[in-house]
Amino acid sequence: MTEFEMEDIAAALVAPSKGILAADESTGTIKKRFDSINVESTEESRRDYREMLFTAEGVSDYISGVILYDETLRQKAKDGRPLAEVLSSQGIIPGIKVDMGAKPLAGAEGELVTEGLDGLRERLAEYYELGARFAKWRAVISISDSAPSQYCIEANAHALARYAALCQEANIVPIVEPEVLMDGDHTIDDCYAVTETALKAVFDELYKQRVVLEQMLLKPNMVISGTTCPEQADAEEVAHKTVYCFEQTVPAAVPGIVFLSGGQSEAQATEHLNIMNELGSHPWELSYSFGRALQASALTTWAGKEENVAAAQQAFIHRCKLTSAARDGEYGT
Ligand code: 13P
Numbered sequence: 001m002t003e004f005e006m007e008d009i010a011a012a013l014v015a016p017s018k019g020i021l022a023a024d025e026s027t028g029t030i031k032k033r034f035d036s037i038n039v040e041s042t043e044e045s046r047r048d049y050r051e052m053l054f055t056a057e058g059v060s061d062y063i064s065g066v067i068l069y070d071e072t073l074r075q076k077a078k079d080g081r082p083l084a085e086v087l088s089s090q091g092i093i094p095g096i097k098v099d100m101g102a103k104p105l106a107g108a109e110g111e112l113v114t115e116g117l118d119g120l121r122e123r124l125a126e127y128y129e130l131g132a133r134f135a136k137w138r139a140v141i142s143i144s145d146s147a148p149s150q151y152c153i154e155a156n157a158h159a160l161a162r163y164a165a166l167c168q169e170a171n172i173v174p175i176v177e178p179e180v181l182m183d184g185d186h187t188i189d190d191c192y193a194v195t196e197t198a199l200k201a202v203f204d205e206l207y208k209q210r211v212v213l214e215q216m217l218l219k220p221n222m223v224i225s226g227t228t229c230p231e232q233a234d235a236e237e238v239a240h241k242t243v244y245c246f247e248q249t250v251p252a253a254v255p256g257i258v259f260l261s262g263g264q265s266e267a268q269a270t271e272h273l274n275i276m277n278e279l280g281s282h283p284w285e286l287s288y289s290f291g292r293a294l295q296a297s298a299l300t301t302w303a304g305k306e307e308n309v310a311a312a313q314q315a316f317i318h319r320c321k322l323t324s325a326a327r328d329g330e331y332g333t
Contacts, residue, residue, distance in 0.1 A: 006215035007255070009093060009133050009173045013217060014256030017324045018064035019288035020175075022260070023050055023295070024097035024136060026069060033295075039304030047075045047083070052302065053295070054086050056313035062320035065093035067136050067175075067289070073127065084131040095175070096132040098123060098163065102140040111152040114139045117162055124170035134173040136219065136289075137163040141178060143186045143194055143226065153201045161205035168215055175258065175289065177219035178202050182263050186226040188233040192241050195223055199249035213253035219289050220246075221262050222272055235268070239275035243282065252283035259286075261293030266319055269293035270326045277329030287327045294319050 013020060025033060030049075031041040039045055050072055053059070066087055073096055077086050084094040100116035114137060124135070139156035141148045160176050167174035178198045180191060199220065206213065223242040225232045233241070246257060261269040269290060276286050288294075298316035302308050325331040 006168065006171060006173050006212075010215055010217055010255045012093060013064045013134065013173070014258065014285035014287045015064055017328055018062060019290070019323065019327050020095070020258055021053065021063045021066045021294055022136075022289050022291035023053060023072070024067040024069045024095075025291065026097075026101065027071070030069075033299060034304070037300060037303050043071070043075075045304060046071065047077075049299075049302065050075075051077050051083065051086070052309050052312060053298065053316055054083060054092075056316050058317055059320065060090040060092050062317075062324040063092055065095050065134060067095040067097055068132070069097055073130050073132060082131070088131060093133050094131050095134040095136060096127045097138075098127070098135045098167075099137040102138070105152055105155060108149055108152050109146075110144070111142070111147055111149060112140050113152065113155045114159055117159060117166075120163065120166050121170070124166060124172055128170055128172060132172060134175060134217075135163075135167050136175040136177055138177040138179055138219075140181060141194065141198055142181045143184050143190055148194060148198075150197075153198050157198070157201040157205040160202055161209040161211055164206060164211045164216055165209045168212055173215055173217065174211070175217045175219045176202060176206070177260065179219075179260055179262065180221045182221070182224060182227050184226040185228040185230070187229055187231065188223060188225045188237060188241060191221075191226065192223045192245055195221060196245050196249055199245070203249060203251065213251055214255060216254065217256045217258050218250060218254055218284075219258050219260055222259060222264070222269075224264070224272075227263065235271050235275055238272050239279065242272070243276050243279055246282075246284070250284060254284050256285035256287055258289035261288075261290040264293060266293045266296055270322050270331055273323070274326035274329055274331035277327060288323050290323065294323060
């Protein structure tokens with residue numbers, strides 16, 4: 001019974017024309033976003049901002065699920081309903097970020113490993129009670145002259161698989177996110193090589209730790225040039241190399257791949273997703289789990305002012321609509 005529930009949730013998250021909104025910025029990250037628009041980050045301002053996104057008219061046409069941060073899952077909307085209920089009453093599935101952030105990896109200068117396994121079983125049980133039906137854990141892998149080490153890749157893959165197995169035990173669909181960062185002057189081929197190695201390690205650990213592939217989603221980076229690489233690969237190359245990389249590494253049993261935007265502009269991320277979906281049918285759904293590429297315009301339009309809420313909601317829905325079209329390979333047609 002629950003097996004099917006998890007498969008149904010995974011399928012619903014990548015239903016046609018729909019994808020995920022990542023609104024799970026940690027308190028530190030949302031402060032950075034609010035600093036950029038000169039808004040103080042308080043419990044109330046964070047609630048107001050997220051409530052604005054979740055109540056935008058038509059949001060459920062494009063958004064299948066929202067990843068929340070612990071604080072948000074416990075917050076109530078202005079009308080007193082839990083924010084998770086504001087989502088689920090529209091048919092949007094609430095999800096939860098469960099990792100505790102990337103911390104320095106001992107013995108590997110400059111590299112990070114994601115923490116949060118201690119007590120995770122208990123936290124997952126509570127999150128289920130609070131309405132979460134899927135979860136996210138993000139591992140961070142950076143590229144430099146000396147990184148990543150195989151040690152860093154394997155430590156993160158092991159933690160991702162431990163997290164995923166615990167989620168499935170709790171009837172929560174795990175989103176497995178090994179993010180190879182765009183920062184740096186590396187080429188697209190460097191990104192390809194690291195992404196391929198990381199995904200191979202992740203699926204090896206998922207297999208060893210008995211994670212059921214039909215009951216999870218993968219949230220990877222796109223294969224793309226480093227932000228400061230002098231030679232920037234064009235959109236066609238990004239799309240082709242990204243799909244090829246997954247063909248080499250991601251089993252067909254995985255129902256969906258939902259991209260992070262990772263610092264790409266809204267337009268870039270959308271264009272790349274569109275070309276990948278235009279390339280034809282793939283063994284997995286190719287959809288989105290964007291944070292910045294869905295929120296950037298809404299955030300600046302809002303600027304923390306009540307009188308801008310309607311315009312910010314329109315800006316958000318506009319991005320949702322375009323991203324949804326790209327998810328179907330119909331952006332710009
Ligand atoms: P971005 O799309 O802004 O990268 O955020 C997605 C996410 O959840 C990163 O963990």
